[in-house]
Each structure stands twice: as structure tokens, then as C-alpha cells.
Amino acid sequence: MASADQRNARTIHTAACLIIGDEVLGGKTTDTNSAFMAKWCFSLGMNLKRVEVIEDDEDEIVEAVRRMSDRYDFVVTSGGIGPTHDDITYQSIAKAFGLKLVLHDEAYKRMKKLTKPHKSHPNFSWDVESPAKTARLRMAQLPIDESRDLAKQALFPRDDLWVPVSVVNGNIHILPGVPRLFEGLLEGLKPFIVDRLVDPKGKGICRVIISTPMAESAVAGYLTELAAKVGPKGVKVGSYPRWGKQNNTVTLVGRDVAYLESLVPEVVANVEGKRVHAEGEDSEPEDLAA
DSSP states (O other): OOOHHHHTTSOBOEEEEEEEOHHHHTTSSOOOHHHHHHHHHHHHTOEEEEEEEEOSOHHHHHHHHHHHHHHOSEEEEESOOSSSTTOOHHHHHHHHTTOEEEEOHHHHHHHHHHOOOOTTOTTOOTTSOOHHHHHHHGGGEEEEOTTSOGGGTEEOOOTTOOOOEEEETTTEEEEOSSHHHHHHHHHHTHHHHGGGBSSTTOOOOEEEEEEESSOHHHHHHHHHHHHHHHGGGTOEEEEEOOTTBSOEEEEEEESOHHHHHHHHHHHHHHTTOEEESSTTTTOOBOOTTO
């Protein structure tokens, strides 16, 4: 089994995203963070292998982060790190890896400096003990392995945000669930991981989109043969129906741009389609009377 420092240094091939929150499962809010992460991973050449949504339950969180840390190179969690009683992500992940929750001095200093006063706490003071201060401090108490370098366990990707990205067991990155914060911090992580990407220049993965007027069933045979031929060369073939539209979509995804481009004329001819730059750019409603 790899150590936390080994996980923190190895090349990143695979990624996973864990969305934590009763509000998502209960339909109160819509998860947009996993979609943002999927695009972010794609742009960096990381294979996002799994997205899970679980409730604010300690046992669920413990099981999920242990499993994901073991199976994937880069793991991000979203949600459950606020000041309220049901924000239990930090304590649950600490339990998962046998760690203590420790007040992180730098996070605390940044919190005091960058947190704006709230109108509901007009008399709040950092120098006076209060329930409000206790609640806020929960957000700066991080799962810490005191035998490891502290700098590797709490990153500050954004100078304008006090919120740290807590890194546990070398590859679990704990982010807030608020989309604006999640997106800003995830973008800010790029400089911390770019040297560990499969392609350090960050060219990512390429996707070719082909629009076809043919039904999925009509191109299924050809695409099955194509997938078998190009799969060993690292290319994935996709087929996606577009309900209510005249055209469907075929995609080619891979890292070798030259090889992908060489396939385009053949695929276009066999699906009687055309290449487009974005899905739906040639959208027209399906003619139901035809």
C-alpha cells in the first residue's frame, strides 16, 4: 500500500469526485461541481473515472474516501466543511485515516484577515470567546498527520480566499461545496499538480465531434468495428442521441491529435455526417411529420 507521501508525488492518471451533501440528494440544490471538475480534468488530461454523491453521514464518508484514495490518483471532495452541525466532512475524513483535527494557524490567520463582518453578528470579535467564534473555528480545524510536512497538507490556491484545500492521505483534496469557491480553488490547484500530469504541458485530451443525420442503430455496426480498431491506440468512440433534433453526435476522444485527425474523413463518410466544433451548433428540430 502506498504511503501518503507517495500518493502526493506520483503521476496523476486517474481522478474521482465525491459530492457530500444531504441537500443534493434531497433535491434542494443541483450539483454543478462535478460537471465543472469533469471539464477541468478533461482539459488537463486526467481521466475522471468516478463521481459519487453521498449524504452527510460519517460512515458513508469514511468508506468512500478510503476506497477512492486507494483506487484513484487525485480525489476531490465537495461540501460539508461549513460551520454548522451537519458539516462533518473534516471530522469524518480525519476518522477515516486516524488523524486529529488541528487548528491550522495559517488558515486561522487568513480567516481573521479576509472574513468580512456579517450583519447578524454586529458585535463579533475574534478576541472574545463566543458560539459564533467556535463555529467559525471549525472551518480551520483540519485533518493533520503530525508526522508529515504540514505544507503538503494544506494548500492556499487563491490569495483572495482564506479557505485552504486540505490534502489528506496524499491525494484527498477537500473543497467547499459553494460553486464559486469550489471552482476558484480547483482552478487554483493547477500550479500545485501540473508537474505530476501525464502531459506536464497541460495539453489535455482532445475531442472530435461529428454530427450525423443517421439514427444510432444505423451507425452502431460501423462504430463497433471502429472502436475495436482504435481502442488499442487509446481512442474512445462515443455515440449520443439528441432527442428532438435532426442530428445525432459521434465523438472521438484521445491524446494523439494527429491520429484523431487522420480518422475524421473515414468517420464522416461512414456516418454521412460533418465535423462540428460544438455539439448542437447545427441544431434543427426534428421534422416529426417526415
